[in-house]
């Protein structure tokens with residue numbers, strides 16, 4: 001064994017990053033959202049970086065893993081899962097059903113642990129790539145494309161957070177005209193060629209009108225609508241009928257595999273999910289019932305880049321489409337998303353990314369979309385460099401926080417504007 005590749009030190013840095021007031025079924029994004037930056041340093045002094053969710057529940061799982069990791073090799077990323085099962089606790093049991101209120105599907109300890117492992121896996125692959133002088137995509141078998149397509153992620157939003165936070169010049173977007181204006185600016189800034197609207201915020205007819213306005217403004221461009229399971233089967237079928245000729249896919253119109261299967265049986269519009277198929281045990285039942293035609297992979301909650309490729313192989317085998325999910329993230333995760341996306345032959349749709357909404361980052365050179373695409377880096381590792389000053393500043397914000405922002409809670413953020421707000425039970429409409 002090459003002892004130079006053994007891990008000598010692991011550093012965890014929780015941070016708070018600015019986030020605009022983007023609306024969803026749960027409420028509104030907080031002014032600041034937690035992320036966790038993972039650094040692993042090898043005996044030869046090479047440091048790799050990873051990024052994952054930073055809420056307290058994730059930190060509680062990350063800390064014992066960080067303690068147990070020194071002495072393990074950065075080559076042995078499959079072993080991370082066993083190590084995490086041993087030291088982090090939490091049941092790896094099959095996770096059936098859907099936490100209807102959540103936006104990331106079921107959140108059992110076993111699933112949170114996968115997101116934590118993903119941050120460590122990416123850091124190990126970054127360190128290994130830097131040591132060998134190879135890009136991460138080469139460690140995954142090699143890229144099959146030189147650039148990865150991303151879609152413009154459109155959100156209903158307020159002009160600013162009601163109770164403080166960073167300001168921006170996007171203004172409010174609360175109707176079809178606002179959504180089209182937002183889309184135009186994202187296209188002008190980044191060149192995106194497809195669009196996803198986060199729905200579940202307004203009654204379905206208003207969201208149908210917004211998608212129709214987008215179709216008129218950008219004829220022929222792929223459009224998606226994602227209400228995060230807000231609708232009943234009947235409402236989902238109504239929306240599918242109204243938008244049949246316009247949608248590339250409808251994402252999680254209804255919550256849970258049962259309802260999705262019922263919707264799928266009644267429409268030709270492909271259904272996508274990042275809520276009812278989020279773990280391997282959920283795949284068989286959903287595919288057998290043809291409940292979803294597109295799965296949104298997310299290397300965080302599928303447990304890393306290797307497992308994302310395993311998911312892709314299963315989708316390919318069963319003729320189910322593959323797209324990529326995003327949650328508020330920074331440039332380290334975007335680099336990881338791009339590397340794995342570059343290696344998957346059957347990535348049939350442009351990937352989601354919240355990145356254009358994140359004005360802060362912890363890397364020295366921000367990623368730049370050109371024509372809505374990101375070039376796949378051939379530099380060693382992920383091809384990003386940590387900006388230690390920025391990291392320290394964002395960690396300082398986390399340390400100084402009185403506790404209100406350290407757990408992402410869109411409902412609590414909404415209650416700061418509307419004390420009566422409760423997360424709507426689904427189906428909401």
Ligand code: GKR
Pocket residue numbers: 022023024103104198226228274325326327328354
């Ligand atoms: O950022 O508000 C949001 C999204 O709703 C996010 O939390 C979801 O996980 O983007 C996600 C989705 O596609 O459902």
Ligand code: MG
Pocket residue numbers: 226228251252273274275
């Ligand atoms: Mg979704």
